Amino acid sequence: MYEPHQWYELGLLRSPGWLRLALEMRAGWEYGASIAATPLLSMAPNGDGHPVLVFPGLITGDLSTLPLRNYLRSRGYAVYPWGLGINRGPRDGVVDACLDLVDRLAREHGRSVSLVGWSLGGIYARELAKARPDVVRQVITMGTPFTGHPKATNAWRIYEWATGHKIGAPDLHEPLRTPPPVPTTSIFSRSDGVVAWQCSLERDSPHTDNIEVQASHLGMGMNPLTLYAIADRLAQPEDAWQPFDRSGFRGYLYPDPRRRARF
Numbered sequence: 001m002y003e004p005h006q007w008y009e010l011g012l013l014r015s016p017g018w019l020r021l022a023l024e025m026r027a028g029w030e031y032g033a034s035i036a037a038t039p040l041l042s043m044a045p046n047g048d049g050h051p052v053l054v055f056p057g058l059i060t061g062d063l064s065t066l067p068l069r070n071y072l073r074s075r076g077y078a079v080y081p082w083g084l085g086i087n088r089g090p091r092d093g094v095v096d097a098c099l100d101l102v103d104r105l106a107r108e109h110g111r112s113v114s115l116v117g118w119s120l121g122g123i124y125a126r127e128l129a130k131a132r133p134d135v136v137r138q139v140i141t142m143g144t145p146f147t148g149h150p151k152a153t154n155a156w157r158i159y160e161w162a163t164g165h166k167i168g169a170p171d172l173h174e175p176l177r178t179p180p181p182v183p184t185t186s187i188f189s190r191s192d193g194v195v196a197w198q199c200s201l202e203r204d205s206p207h208t209d210n211i212e213v214q215a216s217h218l219g220m221g222m223n224p225l226t227l228y229a230i231a232d233r234l235a236q237p238e239d240a241w242q243p244f245d246r247s248g249f250r251g252y253l254y255p256d257p258r259r260r261a262r263f
Contacts, residue, residue: 015154020193027219031067037224044228045235047076050137051105052114052234054081055098055121057143057221058155059162061086065118067222068230075231077114080105087120089163098128106135114234118142118221119195120159122186129180138183138241140233141200142220143192146176148199155194183207183241185233187226188257189215201257209243210257225253 034041052072054065062069062081069079084097105113114137117125122144129136145153150167153159160166167173179202188200188210194217202208215223229244236242246254 015152015156015196016193020191021154022193023191024193024216024218027216027222030215030219030224031222034067034071034222034224034227041071041224041227041231042074044075044231047072047231047234049076049078050111050114050234050238051078051080051109052116053102053105053125054079055115055117055124056082056087057119057121058087058089058159060118065121065221068116068118068227071227072116072231072234075234077234078109082121082124089120089159089165090124091163095124095127098124099131102128102132102135106132112137112238114138114140116140116142116230117144119144119155119217122146123176126176126180126184129182129184130178133181136180136182137238138185138233138236139180140185140187140230142187142226143189143195143200143217144186145195145199146186147201148196152196152199153194179203179205179208181207183209183236185209185211185229185244187211187213187220187229189213189217189220191215192217192220194218207241211244212255212257229254 054069056062056064073079084094102113112135115125115129122141125139125141126146129139150173156167186200186202188197190197202210211229213223213225215226220226
């Protein structure tokens with residue numbers, strides 16, 4: 001049976017409803033939960049010291065990713081913010097500055113760089129990895145809408161206002177669906193109140209994976225389940241990456257992302 005593979009073949013997925021949007025208020029609770037879960041988060045695998053570059057979401061900056069960066073630094077990684085102020089989209093010079101930063105970190109550390117992006121920041125991470133696959137180790141995204149319909153989000157009007165770019169052209173959005181040629185993990189939540197979760201699903205392949213967490217969109221980068229999953233992914237050997245292991249007790253915390261559910 002033919003399976004649609006382009007956003008304009010999937011129809012207009014609905015953006016998350018008002019109930020899910022209202023649940024975004026739990027973001028503060030998620031940050032508190034990550035602090036309370038510190039003893040458990042310390043059980044995540046230790047890092048090997050390789051550089052990790054973290055990208056913030058739309059109209060946020062490096063302050064929003066500080067809890068995540070502090071946690072990854074505690075696990076033994078050389079963690080860096082993007083350092084370009086508020087993320088207002090791919091303005092003139094921003095992508096080139098990001099490419100220069102990736103190249104510089106790889107050169108200074110003599111190792112490939114892992115890229116972690118939250119929401120729109122995940123688009124940066126994916127596209128930079130496509131441009132620099134020789135120096136990018138892996139990509140991890142959180143609530144990033146890289147597939148589905150580009151307006152299946154409660155933030156598309158904010159995106160157009162903040163960036164000055166209109167969205168909806170197939171020739172612009174279709175290339176975003178293709179995953180980078182490096183191991184790539186998408187972390188998503190079915191209770192995401194900003195992005196329709198279907199828009200964050202990677203197609204199955206030997207180097208892609210999806211991890212479902214119970215999280216809000218605005219709190220995903222501070223959620224303890226997300227923090228642990230990212231630490232687990234970053235600890236994968238560079239030449240022996242494997243999908244996330246959901247066996248045992250993890251199966252209760254991280255549901256099977258392939259399970260059937262109403263769209």
